Amino acid sequence: xxxxxxxxxxxxxxxxxxxxxxxxxxxxxxxxxxxxxxxxxxxxxxxxxxxxxxxxxxxxxxxxxxxxxxxxxxxxxxxxxxxxxxxxxxxxxxxxxxxxxxxxxxxxxxxxxxxxxxxxxxxxxxxxxxxxxxxxxxxxxxxxxxxxxxxxxxxxxxxxxxxxxxxxxxxxxxxxxxxxxxxxxxxxxxxxxxxxxxxxxxxxxxxxxxxxxxxxxxxxxxxxxxxxxxxxxxxxxxxxxxxxxxxxxxxxxxxxxxxxxxxxxxxxxxxxxxxxxxxxxxxxxxxxxxxxxxxxxxxxxxxxxxxxxxxxxxxxxxxxxxxxxxxxxxxxxxxx
Amino acid sequence: xxxxxxxxxxxxxxxxxxxxxxxxxxxxxxxxxxxxxxxxxxxxxxxxxxxxxxxxxxxxxxxxxxxxxxxxxxxxxxxxxxxxxxxxxxxxxxxxxxxxxxxxxxxxxxxxxxxxxxxxxxxxxxxxxxxxxxxxxxxxxxxxxxxxxxxxxxxxxxxxxxxxxxxxxxxxxxxxxxxxxxxxxxxxxxxxxxxxxxxxxxxxxxxxxxxxxxxxxxxxxxxxxxxxxxxxxxxxxxxxxxxxxxxxxxxxxxxxxxxxxxxx
Numbered sequence: 262x263x264x265x266x267x268x269x270x271x272x273x274x275x276x277x278x279x280x281x282x283x284x285x286x287x288x289x290x291x292x293x294x295x296x297x298x299x300x301x302x303x304x305x306x307x308x309x310x311x312x313x314x315x316x317x318x319x320x321x322x323x324x325x326x327x328x329x330x331x332x333x334x335x336x337x338x339x340x341x342x343x344x345x346x347x348x349x350x351x352x353x354x355x356x357x358x359x360x361x362x363x364x365x366x367x368x369x370x371x372x373x374x375x376x377x378x379x380x381x382x383x384x385x386x387x388x389x390x391x392x393x394x395x396x397x398x399x400x401x402x403x404x405x406x407x408x409x410x411x412x413x414x415x416x417x418x419x420x421x422x423x424x425x426x427x428x429x430x431x432x433x434x435x436x437x438x439x440x441x442x443x444x445x446x447x448x449x450x451x452x453x454x455x456x457x458x459x460x461x462x463x464x465x466x467x468x469x470x471x472x473x474x475x476x477x478x479x480x481x482x483x484x485x486x487x488x489x490x491x492x493x494x495x496x497x498x499x500x501x502x503x504x505x506x507x508x509x510x511x512x513x514x515x516x517x518x519x520x521x522x523x524x525x526x527x528x529x530x531x532x533x534x535x536x537x538x539x540x541x542x543x544x545x546x547x548x549x550x551x552x553x554x555x556x557x558x559x560x561x562x563x564x565x566x567x568x569x570x571x572x573x574x575x576x577x578x579x580x581x582x583x584x585x586x587x588x589x590x591x592x593x594x595x596x597x
Numbered sequence: 598x599x600x601x602x603x604x605x606x607x608x609x610x611x612x613x614x615x616x617x618x619x620x621x622x623x624x625x626x627x628x629x630x631x632x633x634x635x636x637x638x639x640x641x642x643x644x645x646x647x648x649x650x651x652x653x654x655x656x657x658x659x660x661x662x663x664x665x666x667x668x669x670x671x672x673x674x675x676x677x678x679x680x681x682x683x684x685x686x687x688x689x690x691x692x693x694x695x696x697x698x699x700x701x702x703x704x705x706x707x708x709x710x711x712x713x714x715x716x717x718x719x720x721x722x723x724x725x726x727x728x729x730x731x732x733x734x735x736x737x738x739x740x741x742x743x744x745x746x747x748x749x750x751x752x753x754x755x756x757x758x759x760x761x762x763x764x765x766x767x768x769x770x771x772x773x774x775x776x777x778x779x780x781x782x783x784x785x786x787x788x789x790x791x792x793x794x795x796x797x798x799x800x801x802x803x804x805x806x807x808x809x810x811x812x813x814x815x816x817x818x819x820x821x822x823x824x825x826x827x828x829x830x831x832x833x834x835x836x837x838x839x840x841x842x843x844x845x846x847x848x849x850x851x852x853x854x855x856x857x858x859x860x861x
Contacts, residue, residue, distance in 0.1 A: 335690045337854045355693030363691040370688040372608055374615040379608055386604035387694045415615075 264344075265439060265471050266309035266332060271341035272495075273302040273327050301327040303495040304341070309471055311438070314461070316486035317475040318585060324495040325475040329441050332473070333363045346439055359388060362432040366444030369428050371416045377427035378412045381434060388435035395434065402430040405460050422453030429460065442474035446481055458484045479581045493589055507578050510588045514558040515577045520547040522570035530569050538565055547572065552579070601694060605702035606709075613710060624714055627667050634787045635659040648792050653728035654818075658789055660719050660729045661814045665741075666786065667711045669749040669810060673700045674773040677760025682767065686856070697757060704753055737816065740827060744813035747834040752809055754841035761845070764852030785811030789820070805837035 279297045280290040302324040309315055317325040330336040331343060334350030334357060343350055348357035371380045385395045403409065406426040411419060419427065425445060433440075445461075446454040458481060465472060476482060482489060482503065489506060491499035499506055516539065520530050532544040538561055539553035553561045558576050565571060578584070613620055638655040641647055650658070680686040680696070689696040723730045759776065762769040781787055782797065783806035790798045790811045801807045812830045815821040821830060 330687070333691055335687055336856060358691060358693040361691065363688065365684075365687055368684045368687055372612065374612050375608065379611060383604045383608055384692075386601045387692055389600075 264308040265311045265346055266307075266473070267342070267344045268308070268328070268332065269306050269342040271302055271305045271328065271331060271343060272300070272339050273324075273331060273336060274339045275299045275301055300495050302331070302338075302492075305492070305495070305497045307490055307497065307500050309473060311471050312465070312469045313487060314465060314472040314474070314485050315488045315490060316482040317473065317490050317492060318482065319475075319492040320589060323492045325492055326443050328492070329363075329443055329473065329475065333361055333441050334358070335363075359435055360437055361439045361441060362435075362437040364428055364432050364440070364442045364445055366425070366442075366447035369424060370431055371424060371427055373416050376413045376415055377419070377431070380416075380427070380431050381412075384431050384434050390435055398434050398436060399430070402433060405463055406430060407456065420453075422449050422456070425449060425453070425457060426460075429457070433464070436468065438468075438470055440470055440472045440474075442472065444475055444477065446476060446478055454478060454480065461485055479585065483581055491585075491588060498592060499588070503581070506588065507581065507584050510584050510591075511579050512555055513552045513579060514555050515542065515579055516551045516553060516558065516562055516565065517573075517575045517577060518549045518551065518565065518569075518571055519573035520549060520569060521572040534569075538568075598698075601698065602702050602705070605699055606706045609703050609706035610710070613706070620710065624711055627670075627711060627715065628663060628718075630786065631659040631663040631666070634662075638788070648789075650789060650792065656726075656728045657731065657818050658814065658820075660722070661817045662786060662810065664712060664715050664719060665745055665748070665813050665817065666810055667715055668708050668745050669752050669813070670708075671704060671749070671753045671756035672707070673704070673753060673756040674760035675770055676700065676703070677757060678763040678769045681760075681763040681856070690853075700757060701753065704749070708749070731817065732819075737819065740831075741813055741817040744816050744831060744834060747831065747838055748809055748813050751805060751834065751838040751841055754838070754845045755805070755809075758841060758845040758848050761848040761852045764848075764855045780806055780809060783807070784809045785814060789815075791820070802833075805841070808834040808837050 275298070276296045277299050278290065279295050280286050305324070305328060317328070319325050327336065331338050332345050332350060334345075334353060337351050345353075346357065346360040348360070350357060371377055372383070381395075381399060384390070385392075390398075403412070406429065408423075408426055408430065411423050411427065416424060416427070429445070442461075446457050449457065461472060461474075462485065464470060472485070474481065474485065486503065488501060489499065489503050490497060491506070518535075522529075529546065530549075532541050532549075535541050535544065535549055535551060539551040539557075542550040542552050544550075551561075551565075562574055562576060566574065635655055638647070638650070638659075639652055642650065642652050642655060645651070646654070677700075680689065686696065689699065719729065755776070756773065759773045760769055762772060766772075782793070783790075783801040783804070785801075785807070790801055790807060793801070801811065808830070812821065812834065816827060816830070821827060
């Protein structure tokens with residue numbers, strides 16, 4: 262099957278006015294404005310296959326949203342080629358827009374003063390959704406998102422989580438095969454985040470939709486995405502499975518111990534004793550976490566088991582947040 | 598497209614109903630300005646007339662201004678400015694409907710609401726006060742309707758296009774304020790153009806200001822009559838409408854390419 266999204270050497274450069282501080286700077290900017298080029302996205306190339314859920318990772322200002330907006334046809338790229346669902350986004354017009362959904366976590370289409378159902382009805386008209394389809398899809402989305410009694414309340418009285426659920430409903434009534442989600446869980450509590458994740462997985466399974474999302478929450482990425490695109494300062498640093506990224510970046514493993522014995526203070530295991538085996542990340546009897554070099558993990562584990570009374574031992578990758586932080590700090594390439 | 602417009606207008610009205618107080622305020626604003634202007638000219642005219650306008654003529658003129666200004670006014674530059682600066686344009690661009698359609702629907706909803714109230718007020722006042730009655734003349738009303746439609750379309754494109762300047766500047770609404778200030782005089786909102794110094798009235802006629810409001814008002818009150826004068830006025834309206842549509846198309850196609858402040 263052909264790719265549903267193809268981006269080749271995609272670039273976006275903004276011109277930003279620069280101004281010196283103070284009145285003199287303001288005056289100079291008025292008469293002789295100076296501009297600086299900001300390269301929001303540089304030479305980004307990737308493809309998405311139908312049915313994939315792919316996460317965009319990157320710090321604020323990395324170029325995630327700009328890329329998403331170019332794919333959705335909102336922004337014109339400065340350079341490069343894009344094909345989305347068989348269209349060039351910014352010339353695709355209505356037929357293209359019927360094939361996508363764009364959900365922005367910080368900007369919502371719901372009419373603030375009216376119940377969400379009024380926005381749904383508006384979208385039914387805008388997307389020419391037949392009555393029977395509308396009712397069937399709304400019922401499905403309401404059930405999957407557990408929206409029940411929310412539909413008749415004015416949007417301004419809804420919680421953030423309820424609003425995002427309604428936003429997703431409004432965006433999916435025309436059943437687009439391709440979803441662009443920008444921070445769909447932004448600001449939500451853990452329960453609401455989980456509900457959104459469960460929904461996205463269920464929706465993808467039912468309708469085979471392709472999803473490209475950005476998020477600051479690593480749980481979104483680990484729970485949803487089979488693949489990550491890592492972007493920093495406009496450049497694509499990594500494209501592949503999350504596990505492979507961890508293996509590449511993380512030079513260490515964590516050995517988590519639950520120590521046994523413990524009796525009198527005399528024979529209790531101390532942090533100092535553990536430090537001989539690796540870096541002690543935390544120690545609170547009977548729990549201890551040691552960090553060791555990746556390749557040493559099996560041998561060190563064996564030595565620990567021989568040296569101490571151990572009730573339980575497991576070897577883990579470092580937390581994903583830390584891996585990502587390391588990846589951005591060091592860059593992915595140099596670690597190869 | 599009719600179903601889409603129906604849904605958009607329905608939502609606009611539903612939102613209005615949430616803000617009954619603000620409707621009354623807008624209405625008061627729409628009534629106050631011509632009422633004050635009428636009061637001043639009423640006092641100046643006294644028992645005589647100014648440039649051929651007696652009290653009754655002023656009364657008819659400003660009632661017509663009240664109605665036709667509400668039928669042709671456009672607030673789109675304020676919406677556009679906010680959509681562009683705050684990012685509300687994003688989801689509008691992602692929908693298979695040009696944002697201008699939403700703006701037009703919004704205009705129809707607003708105009709139907711305020712103009713119908715003003716029309717009722719006018720009818721009530723006319724029942725008690727013969728001075729503001731208009732002669733029964735369906736032909737003139739039909740021409741007025743056409744002139745109002747052209748003026749409304751032109752003012753929509755002026756407002757929408759000015760709002761699009763928000764792609765380039767943060768002062769788009771200030772430019773619109775300036776335009777509104779100038780049109781206070783040049784469009785005939787505080788005085789019939791016939792009362793302005795000839796040079797000023799000439800500018801109003803040479804630019805689009807007369808076509809915005811004064812011309813349809815004068816058609817309704819009968820100040821402009823005769824096939825020649827009416828046709829010439831309609832032709833100017835059509836020309837300026839064309840100019841503003843061209844300006845809109847240019848601003849939209851250029852602006853949308855510029856769109857997108859850095860973020861995310």
